[in-house]
Amino acid sequence: MADKRRESRRDEEREELDERVVDIKRVAKVIKGGRRFAFRTVVIVGDNKGRVGVGVGKARGVPDSIRKASERARRNMKKVALSGSTIPYEVTARYGGAKVLLKPASPGTGVIAGGSVRAVLEVVGVHDILTKSQGSPNLLNVAMATIKALEALRSPEELAAMRGLPVERVTPFWERRQKQDGIILEKEADNE
8 A cells, every 4th residue: 555655656756857868879888799889868857846957877778778867867856046937147157078158038038048958948947048058069068067057056035145135136137127017016006
């Protein structure tokens, strides 16, 4: 009975996570008798609400490598500070030879990104962002650089506490404008 409940809970957790296979590469290990081929798979997992993880799996068969990678990605999930449907501020990160620039965008812009950067941003739940991938085009390194950039982000509340400022001073300008518009609309409604 307890096993069935545990399995159903695991199935529910699996259903709500968004999983993307970013890269499948054939790798070779040289041994005495020649080469032994395997597959290296990169999988990105996210909940579309600010959590994301990346996993790398290697196996002789593709399905096994995908399974291993998704299990590792689920174990390595980390929380990311988002600001509505975008990120709070511009950030750049490097991983290996890859360099990724992430820039917040106004609502309605969409995800302007390609390859593994797009996969990471979509599974984390970002809907409006501008990006630029520089340096190495290696999909694994680009995905890791994107995750490193997202992990470097801090929420406006954390920034305000660190700097000793009011939260209103460090919130992104588009959120300040929305709050001001909301206040103006409320005042107009009260006057009528």
